[in-house]
Amino acid sequence: MILEQLAGNLFQGVVLGTVYGMATMGLSLIFGVLKVVNVGHGAFIMVGAFTSFAVFEYLGLSPVFAIPVAFGIGMVLGMIFYYSSIRRLLKGPELASLLATFSFGVILEEGIKFLFTSDFRGFNWDLGKIDMGFTVLPYAKMAACLGSVAIAVLLYLWFNKTRAGMAMRSVVEDGVGARVCGVNVDWIYALSFSLGIGLTVASGVLLTMFVSVGIQPYMGGEYTLKAFVIAVLGGLSSPYGAFFGGIVFGLLENGSYTLFARIPGLEPFAMTRFFSFLILLLILLLRPTGLLKAK
Amino acid sequence: MKGASRYLPAIPVLLAYAALFGFGLLHPEKWQLVAQLAFYCALGQAFNLFMGMTGYVDFGYVAFLGIGTYGMAISISGLADKGLGLGVIGIGLILSVVFAVLLSLAVGAVALRLRGAYFAIATIGVNEGFRYLIEGARIWNGSEGIIFSSHLRELVGREAAMSLSTFWADVMVFGVAVIATVLTIVYMRGKIGYALAALRMDEDAAKVMGINVTRFKIIAFITSAALAGLLGATAWAVKLTYVYPADVFGIHYTVEAIIIVLLGGAGTLLGPIVGGLIYGVSKYYLAVYLPGFQLLVFAPVIVAVIVLFPEGTAGMVKRKLLGTALEKYIL
Numbered sequence: 162m163i164l165e166q167l168a169g170n171l172f173q174g175v176v177l178g179t180v181y182g183m184a185t186m187g188l189s190l191i192f193g194v195l196k197v198v199n200v201g202h203g204a205f206i207m208v209g210a211f212t213s214f215a216v217f218e219y220l221g222l223s224p225v226f227a228i229p230v231a232f233g234i235g236m237v238l239g240m241i242f243y244y245s246s247i248r249r250l251l252k253g254p255e256l257a258s259l260l261a262t263f264s265f266g267v268i269l270e271e272g273i274k275f276l277f278t279s280d281f282r283g284f285n286w287d288l289g290k291i292d293m294g295f296t297v298l299p300y301a302k303m304a305a306c307l308g309s310v311a312i313a314v315l316l317y318l319w320f321n322k323t324r325a326g327m328a329m330r331s332v333v334e335d336g337v338g339a340r341v342c343g344v345n346v347d348w349i350y351a352l353s354f355s356l357g358i359g360l361t362v363a364s365g366v367l368l369t370m371f372v373s374v375g376i377q378p379y380m381g382g383e384y385t386l387k388a389f390v391i392a393v394l395g396g397l398s399s400p401y402g403a404f405f406g407g408i409v410f411g412l413l414e415n416g417s418y419t420l421f422a423r424i425p426g427l428e429p430f431a432m433t434r435f436f437s438f439l440i441l442l443l444i445l446l447l448r449p450t451g452l453l454k455a456k
Numbered sequence: 457m458k459g460a461s462r463y464l465p466a467i468p469v470l471l472a473y474a475a476l477f478g479f480g481l482l483h484p485e486k487w488q489l490v491a492q493l494a495f496y497c498a499l500g501q502a503f504n505l506f507m508g509m510t511g512y513v514d515f516g517y518v519a520f521l522g523i524g525t526y527g528m529a530i531s532i533s534g535l536a537d538k539g540l541g542l543g544v545i546g547i548g549l550i551l552s553v554v555f556a557v558l559l560s561l562a563v564g565a566v567a568l569r570l571r572g573a574y575f576a577i578a579t580i581g582v583n584e585g586f587r588y589l590i591e592g593a594r595i596w597n598g599s600e601g602i603i604f605s606s607h608l609r610e611l612v613g614r615e616a617a618m619s620l621s622t623f624w625a626d627v628m629v630f631g632v633a634v635i636a637t638v639l640t641i642v643y644m645r646g647k648i649g650y651a652l653a654a655l656r657m658d659e660d661a662a663k664v665m666g667i668n669v670t671r672f673k674i675i676a677f678i679t680s681a682a683l684a685g686l687l688g689a690t691a692w693a694v695k696l697t698y699v700y701p702a703d704v705f706g707i708h709y710t711v712e713a714i715i716i717v718l719l720g721g722a723g724t725l726l727g728p729i730v731g732g733l734i735y736g737v738s739k740y741y742l743a744v745y746l747p748g749f750q751l752l753v754f755a756p757v758i759v760a761v762i763v764l765f766p767e768g769t770a771g772m773v774k775r776k777l778l779g780t781a782l783e784k785y786i787l
Contacts, residue, residue, distance in 0.1 A: 198573040200515065200580065246763045254656075255572040256722075257762050259513050260714060264758045267711060271752035382707060386581040393577065421592070428599070431592030438585030442566045445578050449570070 163423070169296030170415040176298065176306045177371055178411015182404035183309035184364035184384065185391040186316065187235075191357035193333050193398035195350055197247060197258045201266020202388050203381025205235065205358055208269055209365015210376045211277060217284045224286055227366045228308065235362030238269075239355025247354060248347070266381065274378040283374030305370040312363065313404050329353050333398070383434070390441040396451025409452065413440065462645045465725050465787035469637050472729050473497070477630055491626035493736040495691045498633035499709070500716035500728025500735075502683035505640055506676045507714075508723035509649065511656040512575050514677075515710055516563070516582025517684065520556045521692065522704035523586070524685030527552030528693035529602045536607035544611055545620075549689055556685025557678055559586070564677045568670065571659065587705035601700035608697055617697075625695035632686045639679060640725050644787060648672045656723070708751070715754050718761050721768025725787040730769045 188202050199205075209231040216227035242265050250257040288300035320326040331339040332349045340346050368384070369376060391410045395402025417436045421429035444452070473494070480490030499521075507513055531548035540547070567578040591599040608617045643649050651672045654662040662669050692704060712735065720731025735754070742750045765772065774786045 192573075196573075198576060200576065246759050249763050253766070254511055255576075256507075256511050256513055257766060259573065259576050260718065261759055261762050263515070263711075263714070264755045264762075267751055267755035268759075271749060271755060275749055275752055382584065386584055389577045389580060426594060428592045428594065431588040431599075433592075435585050435588040435592050438581040438588070441581055442578060445570060445574060446566050449574065 163419075165295050167416065167419050170419045171412055172293070172296050173298070173302075174411040174413075174415030175408055176302055176411070177415070178408040179306045179309045179404075180364065180367050180371065180407070181387060181391055181411055182407020183312055184361065184368060185388045185395070185403040185407055186313065186400040187357035187359070187361035187364070188388050189392050189395060189398055189400045189403040190360065191354055192392070193400070194329055194353035194357075195247070195251065197251070197262065197354075199265075199357070199361075200259055200263040200385070201269065201381075202262075202361060203383065203385030204266035204269040205238070205361040205381070206365040206368060206384045206388075207273065207376075207378060207381035208234065208238070209362040209367075210369045210372070210380065211273055211365075212362065213366040213369040214282055214284055214376050217286065224366055224369065225304075225308075228363050231366045232359045232363040235359035236355045238362070239358030240351060242358070243351045243354040248350070251350070266385075270378045270381065277378065279378050281374055282376040283372065284369070284376075285373060286370065299370075301370045305367040308367055309364075312360070313401075316360070316400060325349070325352060386434075386441075387437060390437050390444075393441060393444050393449070394452050399451070402451055406452070410437070410440075413437070461784065463641055464784050466637055466641045468785050469726060469729055470634065472733075473630060473633055473637070476733075480626075487623075487626070489736070489740055491629065491691075491695075492740070493733055494626060494629045494633055495687070496712070496716055496736040497729045497732030498629055498636055498683075498687055498691075499713050500720060500732045501633060501636035501640060502680055502687060503713035504717045504720075504722060504724075504728045505636065505643065505683065506680035508717055508727070509643065509652045509656070509676050510673055511723075512572070512673070513579075513714070514567075514582075514680075515576055515580040515707070516584075516586075517579075517680075517713055518705060518707060518709040519563075519583040519586050520559060520681040520684035521688035521709060522583065522701070523555045523559050524552035524688030525692040525699045525704045526596055526602075526688075527555040527685060528689035529604055529699045530596065532611065532693070532697075533602055533604040533607045536604075536611045540611075542612060545694065548693070549686060552685040552689035552693075553682045556681045556688075560678050560681030564674055568673050568677060583705040583707060583710070587701045590701045599701060601698060601703075603698040605697035608694075621695050621697060625690050628690035628694065629687065632683060632690060635686075636683050637725070639683070641787065643676070643679070644725060648675060652676060653723075711751065715758055718758055718768055721770035721772075721774075724768070724770040724774065726773070727768050727770035730773075734769070 184206060188199055191197055191199050212231040212234060213224045213227040216222050216230060217224055246261050247258060250261055286301045290297050290299040320330055328344045328349050331344055332346055336346060391406040392403050394409055395406030414433055414437060418429050418433045421427050421432040476490055476493060480487050503517055528548035531544050531551050535544045535547065563579065563582050567575050570578055590596060596602060612620065651667045654667055655669045659669060688704065693699060716731040716735045717728055719734050720727030720729065739750045742753060761768065777783050777786055
């Protein structure tokens with residue numbers, strides 16, 4: 162019984178974890194290229210969730226259409242934030258870019274609250290569900306999982322087959338060298354920043370498949386913390402590391418939930434969140450380079 | 457700088473607090489605003505003591521205020537029937553500092569080993585993580601929190617409990633502000649201030665010069681946390697007489713602390729007071745015209761401050777007064 166429950170939860174963990182992984186790739190991409198930590202990460206996910214909600218509720222379209230819309234919104238937001246401030250802060254102390262991205266998050270949260278109020282919203286994209294014996298998985302979640310894999314593959318192709326993608330990798334490896342070889346580093350920074358934000362906002366659409374009534378302006382904080390745990394698991398500067406970190410995190414989260422739920426006197430939901438914070442501290446302390454890379 | 461003259465910059469700060477306090481006494485109808493302003497100034501000073509002096513951003517700072525609030529709440533609710541009278545408030549203050557220091561040691565043990573961005577990442581979950589520990593393991597009543605207004609009445613009587621919450625709690629906040637001022641100037645004018653200034657400029661170079669940067673970072677971190685604990689115990693616990701984990705670990709207090717310090721000027725003595733007054737007064741009036749959306753106004757302001765004048769108001773004033781007779785009063 163417990164094993165079946167655990168297996169079911171772990172399977173759900175992989176499905177959710179894949180989406181978590183995709184939701185963290187943007188954070189790692191931005192850190193990898195610009196060495197800027199997007200502390201407002203969760204707020205961008207929230208914007209994606211609201212995009213998904215608006216496309217579904219107001220336009221009556223499938224959330225699939227919300228993905229390109231969200232990606233576009235993210236790209237535009239990324240460009241605006243990059244050229245208005247991030248660009249001028251790259252040479253300054255780390256504190257400046259940290260506080261700036263943090264403020265972007267607050268701007269988005271308060272802006273969305275202004276437009277949509279702080280009520281909880283949600284929608285249900287009902288495609289039916291599949292009974293796998295040990296667990297039941299709605300097709301919508303399955304679609305989100307497959308969508309995440311598809312986006313990760315697209316990003317891989319982008320990095321390996323396009324000029325801009327390869328230029329980004331060259332900047333990560335050696336910024337000065339890339340500049341010498343004629344790479345427009347400033348433009349690569351702008352592109353990476355907005356690509357990262359675009360991916361993050363798009364991931365918000367996919368995540369709405371997992372939160373049926375949790376769409377709210379302040380929903381992002383939780384994802385900021387999770388994304389940091391995942392990014393650190395994956396080594397912080399590698400989008401693929403983040404993708405696998407997401408799957409590991411999904412497993413850890415659901416596995417620990419099953420465990421905490423069996424200990425009397427504990428609130429499993431809150432304990433799981435505390436647990437993820439503990440993982441973050443432990444990894445930062447023991448393996449700051451991530452799980453995959455050797456020290 | 458030798459002798460007592462190096463402590464002169466404390467004068468304008470203490471005068472500002474005295475003026476604010478006097479204004480509050482003369483205009484009782486504005487006392488709430490005055491108390492709020494004192495809280496913001498003190499919060500800014502406490503936060504500045506670490507962030508401003510080291511250049512490290514602690515996004516989980518509010519956790520120290522939260523745990524301080526619990527320190528006072530536990531004292532009052534647990535010792536109300538022991539016949540200790542006002543001594544319980546004193547025990548609560550001590551407990552809140554002890555709690556805040558313990559938490560800062562636990563957080564610092566991990567986070568202070570890390571630099572810059574990694575430090576920020578380690579601290580961003582501290583407040584939420586701690587809140588979920590309290591709720592998840594049902595510590596101190598879990599998510600139901602502690603309501604101790606009846607205990608406070610039992611302790612000192614109805615009248616005294618009333619005046620404690622509406623007046624003396626705020627006076628204690630002024631007290632915390634004065635302590636923060638004194639500590640800040642002693643630190644800034646002492647060895648630790650110079651060490652941290654070196655660290656802020658170039659941590660590696662500071663290390664190579666033989667400065668024990670870790671030690672000074674820890675001292676600043678603990679001091680800043682202890683002041684936060686006192687603020688939680690006074691401005692939140694004694695004033696509100698209840699504590700809910702969802703309230704006292706809310707990240708927007710960290711946001712406010714960041715705004716205040718940046719508006720005023722990070723790493724200066726006068727900055728957090730200037731920032732606290734600007735923020736407090738504008739928030740007060742924005743609450744009238746744009747209720748609930750003060751942060752929508754302040755967040756873009758912060759980006760603008762970071763990009764356009766990162767030294768803040770006090771930093772600009774300091775630069776303007778360089779070479780004049782007033783120079784030695786500004787820090």
